[in-house]
Amino acid sequence: MAITRKIYALLPSLVILFSTSKAAYAQEKGWVLTQRSRTMGDLYTYVSPQGLKWTVPKLGANIATMGPNWMVTMYNEKTKAYYTTNFTEWQRDLAKRDGRSQAMRANPWVKAGAGNVAGLKATKYVMQNKSPVTGGGKTLNSVSNAECWVADDIEVPAQVADMLSNTYGMPKTKYFPLKIAYRDSNGRAVTALDTYRSESRPIAQNYFACPSGFKLVNSKAEVFMDEETQQMMSDMANEMGLDSPRRAASPATQAAPVRSGMGSRSPAPAKDTNELSRMLDSLKSK
Numbered sequence: 506m507a508i509t510r511k512i513y514a515l516l517p518s519l520v521i522l523f524s525t526s527k528a529a530y531a532q533e534k535g536w537v538l539t540q541r542s543r544t545m546g547d548l549y550t551y552v553s554p555q556g557l558k559w560t561v562p563k564l565g566a567n568i569a570t571m572g573p574n575w576m577v578t579m580y581n582e583k584t585k586a587y588y589t590t591n592f593t594e595w596q597r598d599l600a601k602r603d604g605r606s607q608a609m610r611a612n613p614w615v616k617a618g619a620g621n622v623a624g625l626k627a628t629k630y631v632m633q634n635k636s637p638v639t640g641g642g643k644t645l646n647s648v649s650n651a652e653c654w655v656a657d658d659i660e661v662p663a664q665v666a667d668m669l670s671n672t673y674g675m676p677k678t679k680y681f682p683l684k685i686a687y688r689d690s691n692g693r694a695v696t697a698l699d700t701y702r703s704e705s706r707p708i709a710q711n712y713f714a715c716p717s718g719f720k721l722v723n724s725k726a727e728v729f730m731d732e733e734t735q736q737m738m739s740d741m742a743n744e745m746g747l748d749s750p751r752r753a754a755s756p757a758t759q760a761a762p763v764r765s766g767m768g769s770r771s772p773a774p775a776k777d778t779n780e781l782s783r784m785l786d787s788l789k790s791k
Contacts, residue, residue, distance in 0.1 A: 535708030536659050538623070538683070543697045552681055556713030557665050566729050571713035575664045578715045579728040587719040588728050592664060596671050614676035620654070622683040623700040627654040630676045648674075651687035655680035656703075673697055 535553030542548055551558040556571030565583035570576065570592065577595040580587035617631040632651045651674070659681040661669070670677040673685050674697075683700040722728065 532707035532709050535706060536656075536681075537704045537706060537708075538681075538700050539702035540683075540698060540700045541696075543695065551708055551712065552659060552661060552665075553708045554660070554662065555708075555710045557661070558713050561729075564729055567715075569713045569715065570665070570668075571710065572662060572664070579725050580715045580719050581728050581730075582716075584728075584730070585719045586722045586728050587715050588722055588725045589715075590725070592668070596668055614653070617652070619657075622654050622656070623703045625659070625683060625700075625703050626657040627683055628657055628680070629654050630678075632676075648687045648689060649692075651685070653682060654684040656683050 533553040533555050535551060535555075538550040538552070540548055540550050545559065545561055546563060547561070549560040549562065551560070556569065558567060558569040560567050564581065566579065566581045568577065568579050570578070575592040576589060577592055578587060578589045612632045612634050614630045614632045616628060618629045620627055620629060630653045632648075632653075634649050653673075653675045655675075655678055657680065660679050661681050663679070666677055666679055669675060669682060673682060674687075675682050675685055682698055684696070685698040686694065686696045688694050
């Protein structure tokens with residue numbers, strides 16, 4: 506009887522412990538940043554130890570990735586289209602888009618002080634290119650100098666840190682970028698990324714997953730097209746005797762993405778044999 510009474514006495518504590526652990530797993534401390542990117546325009550950035558998500562509200566488009574597989578899913582809330590790729594392929598695509606990012610990574614970055622960006626404590630890094638090429642455009646040595654501010658309190662996994670370095674040409678740190686600016690070899694000042702609002706709040710892990718009910722498309726370019734553009738490209742395709750760029754995936758691959766994670770259970774994207782889709786991809790990468 507004494508043992509039974511002790512067990513009953515422990516039950517409330519066990520319930521509290523279980524509930525706390527479950528809540529901690531379901532939601533992680535995260536950050537919501539309102540940013541402006543030179544390439545993507547205005548966007549909301551959601552980041553936590555579990556994942557990263559960029560939302561471009563003008564297009565209804567999202568780019569999201571989450572551990573442990575770190576697959577990348579792009580989906581459009583307006584057109585209900587999605588496309589999935591692996592992290593390695595996505596980084597390779599980012600790396601070849603703009604030689605300026607390569608130039609910024611190739612030169613040494615050094616700490617140059619601290620400050621505040623959008624209400625967040627931040628550390629400043631600077632880079633000086635000793636031999637910029639005048640008129641280099643997007644080539645390797647077209648950046649003469651650059652600065653990068655990273656948030657002291659927003660840490661990211663190693664995979665995300667590597668991707669951010671490839672995307673923005675920033676120094677590889679374990680912290681999230683808030684502001685990146687550079688001056689090209691012609692003396693023109695360019696802001697690649699800026700943050701003008703920040704908020705700390707819990708973010709559920711499945712927030713980084715693609716919602717169910719979306720259709721798999723053949724290329725990432727299709728995800729970033731609005732309905733009007735899709736219709737226009739479809740009409741062009743018909744006139745050219747090509748398949749529609751919005752062609753749905755085959756029944757074997759058209760399955761709803763899994764809310765609880767991107768990666769091992771996500772269907773592989775259909776092989777892109779669509780000529781118009783390839784054209785859109787090449788235009789998107791310029």
